[in-house]
Amino acid sequence: MSDDDEKRAAKERRKRNIVLAISLGALAILFYLMSVVQWREHFG
Amino acid sequence: MAIAESFALTRVTTVGDYFALLKPRVMSLVIFTGLAGIVVAPGYVHPLTAFTALLCIAVAAGASGALNMAYDSDIDVLMSRTATRPIPLGHIARDDAMAFGWSLAVLSVAVMWLFVNTLAATLLAFTVFVYIGVYTLWLKRRTPQNIVIGGLSGALPPAIGWAAVTGHLSLAPIVLVAIIFMWTPPHFWALSLWRSEDYARAGVPMLPVVKGKPSTRRHILAYTLLLAPLGVLPAFIGLGGVLYLAVSSFMGAWMLLEAFKTWREKDAVKEPAARRLFGVSLLYVFVPFAVLIAEHLLHLPPLWT
Numbered sequence: 001m002s003d004d005d006e007k008r009a010a011k012e013r014r015k016r017n018i019v020l021a022i023s024l025g026a027l028a029i030l031f032y033l034m035s036v037v038q039w040r041e042h043f044g
Numbered sequence: 045m046a047i048a049e050s051f052a053l054t055r056v057t058t059v060g061d062y063f064a065l066l067k068p069r070v071m072s073l074v075i076f077t078g079l080a081g082i083v084v085a086p087g088y089v090h091p092l093t094a095f096t097a098l099l100c101i102a103v104a105a106g107a108s109g110a111l112n113m114a115y116d117s118d119i120d121v122l123m124s125r126t127a128t129r130p131i132p133l134g135h136i137a138r139d140d141a142m143a144f145g146w147s148l149a150v151l152s153v154a155v156m157w158l159f160v161n162t163l164a165a166t167l168l169a170f171t172v173f174v175y176i177g178v179y180t181l182w183l184k185r186r187t188p189q190n191i192v193i194g195g196l197s198g199a200l201p202p203a204i205g206w207a208a209v210t211g212h213l214s215l216a217p218i219v220l221v222a223i224i225f226m227w228t229p230p231h232f233w234a235l236s237l238w239r240s241e242d243y244a245r246a247g248v249p250m251l252p253v254v255k256g257k258p259s260t261r262r263h264i265l266a267y268t269l270l271l272a273p274l275g276v277l278p279a280f281i282g283l284g285g286v287l288y289l290a291v292s293s294f295m296g297a298w299m300l301l302e303a304f305k306t307w308r309e310k311d312a313v314k315e316p317a318a319r320r321l322f323g324v325s326l327l328y329v330f331v332p333f334a335v336l337i338a339e340h341l342l343h344l345p346p347l348w349t
Contacts, residue, residue, distance in 0.1 A: 009056040019059050030096065034159040037090050 051117065054134035061130040065141055067109030073329065074105040074201045077224060080333045081205025081217060083340045084283055089209045097160045097208035101201050103152040104168050108175040108197065110145030114138050115180050123242040156208075164208040171197045171204070188251040195228030196221075216283050219274070224329065226271040230264045230303060231325040237261075237306070238315035261307045264321070268303035272296035275332060279347045285339045289347055292332040299328050 001009075078101040082094050089097075113120065113129050117138050120126035130136040149172050157165035179194025202220035207213060233251055236243060237260060240252035251260040275296045279289035302321040309317040339346075 012056045012058050016057070016059055016062075030099075030155075033092055034096055037092050038159065041090070 051121075051131060051134050051138065053137060057130075057136045057140065061135045062144060064130050065110040065113055065136065065144065066106030067112075068106075070109055070198070071102055071105045074198065075102045076330065077220070077333060078102075078201035078205040080337050081202035081207075081220065082209055083205075083337045084216070084220075085206040085209035087210050093160060094208065096155065097164060097205065100152040100156040100160070100164075100168060101204055103148050104156075104172055105201075107145045107148035107152060108172050110141050110148065111172075111176045112180050114141040114145060115176070116184070117141075119185075119246040119248060122246040123239070123248075125239055125242055160208045161211050163211055163213070164204050167200055167204045167207055171200045174200075185248060188249050188254045190249070191232045192229050195225055195232075198228060199224035216278070216281055219277050219281060219283070223271070223274055223277075226267060226274055227325065227329060230267045230271065230299075231322065233260050233264050233267075234306065234318045234322040234325060237318040257312055261309065265303045265307045268300050272300050275328070278336065282346045282349050284336055285344045285346050287344065288332060288335050288339055291335045295324075295328050295332055299324050 075098060078098055082089070082097060113131055116126075117129075117131040120129050121132035126132070131138050131141055153165050153169045153172070156168050174194065175197035179190060179197060183190040183193055199221045202224070203213060203217040206217035206220075236250040236252050237257060240250065240257070243250040244253045251263060255263075273296070275292045276289060278284040279286075279292065284292070299321070302317065302324045306315075306317040306321045309315065311317075338344075
């Protein structure tokens with residue numbers, strides 16, 4: 001594998017990690033917001 | 045699965061490869077029909093709950109697509125339509141696709157169950173089971189009826205959307221499911237008419253391969269004859285209004301005309317009529333469902349109450 005290929009691979013891996021982090025963050029926010037909605041539906 | 049396991053990775057897996065595994069075009073259809081189920085269902089649901097339900101439907105559809113590509117990678121490489129998918133190209137490992145698909149499937153059903161309701165989650169799990177267990181693993185390589193029965197999976201999203209809002213099912217969502225269920229065979233058989241060599245090479249017993257093209261043309265016409273009246277039924281059960289009746293009647297007549305031309309087609313190589321039917325069949329789902337959604341959002345009265 002050439003230096004260019006390794007750089008490209010490292011860049012792709014970083015991009016994958018960023019997308020994974022954003023997805024998990026969005027899921028956490030969704031869980032929080034849905035918990036609030038459910039709490040209000042039951043007790044509000 | 046010895047062939048599938050032998051695909052060597054040709055480069056590092058990208059985000060785009062994972063996205064391609066989700067079959068985004070199929071996903072868009074499922075999101076659209078699921079949205080129709082949510083919008084036309086009676087009652088109120090919090091917009092965030094509706095969004096969560098739609099997200100779960102989309103993710104489960106994507107998961108099913110990824111799992112289908114993983115389990116079928118040995119035959120995908122043999123067909124020109126599917127040889128450019130990420131696994132046959134060596135852009136993603138089959139096991140990684142499998143892990144990705146199962147993770148998303150479990151996550152989508154769990155979130156639906158936690159935050160929407162049990163019926164919607166059960167129906168969602170059932171769609172994944174039908175697509176992977178019944179269609180991909182059991183019927184696809186065994187019978188030409190594969191897409192008839194497997195089509196139930198793609199037909200269920202309106203019922204899931206409806207169940208997400210109401211918590212139960214009734215005649216109306218079942219009619220919407222029946223429309224897509226009856227639409228699926230002529231749609232895929234039209235495609236299989238000009239892809240029959242592909243399917244034959246991969247050993248997939250699609251109708252033109254097993255029964256021949258004349259029989260497939262008759263099947264397409266028969267299913268379309270049943271589909272056209274079914275498509276207008278929502279106007280008579282309190283779901284659709286005058287506009288829906290007009291549009292669904294027109295689309296039904298157009299699809300019937302194309303099915304008739306496909307039945308009479310003489311060019312068994314290029315299959316121009318089947319290609320046109322395939323295009324019209326895509327419109328057949330999107331246009332009437334879009335009208336149904338618009339009528340409900342604009343509070344237009346149904347034809348029949």
